[in-house]
Amino acid sequence: MDIISENFRNLLRAMRAPDTAVPADCVLFAVNIREQALKSRDLIPLKIQQMPQVEQAATLEKFQKTIDAFIVTTDKLIVTLKASDWESAKALLDSMKIERDEGHEQFQIEEAPAPATPAAS
Numbered sequence: 001m002d003i004i005s006e007n008f009r010n011l012l013r014a015m016r017a018p019d020t021a022v023p024a025d026c027v028l029f030a031v032n033i034r035e036q037a038l039k040s041r042d043l044i045p046l047k048i049q050q051m052p053q054v055e056q057a058a059t060l061e062k063f064q065k066t067i068d069a070f071i072v073t074t075d076k077l078i079v080t081l082k083a084s085d086w087e088s089a090k091a092l093l094d095s096m097k098i099e100r101d102e103g104h105e106q107f108q109i110e111e112a113p114a115p116a117t118p119a120a121s
């Protein structure tokens with residue numbers, strides 16, 4: 001996921017000024033995202049590992065379907081980037097942000113809140 005994150009960030013940055021972006025680099029960022037998403041499909045998220053065993057199989061199936069849908073989006077993204085269709089690419093990146101947020105909401109353990117800052121004395 002860290003590799004997805006890095007490539008996603010690079011692509012978002014490139015799409016802020018697509019006219020100066022190197023198309024081959026953008027395609028590579030998207031290919032890297034797809035490749036890592038496919039790899040993460042084989043992992044069992046910690047949240048699922050910590051669920052009661054009876055819920056694990058069904059939730060894992062849901063997780064894999066979610067990743068599959070995300071991979072379909074990355075396929076579309078690769079097509080649009082190869083065609084230098086920046087407007088469509090930007091729209092797909094927006095959809096991917098939603099897919100990311102919903103995926104994390106469902107399958108990632110919520111981060112513990114930051115510890116309270118001690119009051120100044």
Ligand code: HEM
Nearest residue numbers: 001002004005008045046047066067070099100103107108
């Ligand atoms: C642009 C897309 C995405 C980005 C940038 C992204 C980024 C990240 C990052 C930085 C982490 C924390 C580091 C790590 O655990 O490796 C993470 C964890 C995670 N992500 Fe994503 N993610 C994306 C899409 C998705 C999607 C579509 C899903 C769908 C299910 C997903 C599911 C998860 C899960 C389950 C974890 C926690 C892994 C665990 O606890 O074992 N992510 N993601």
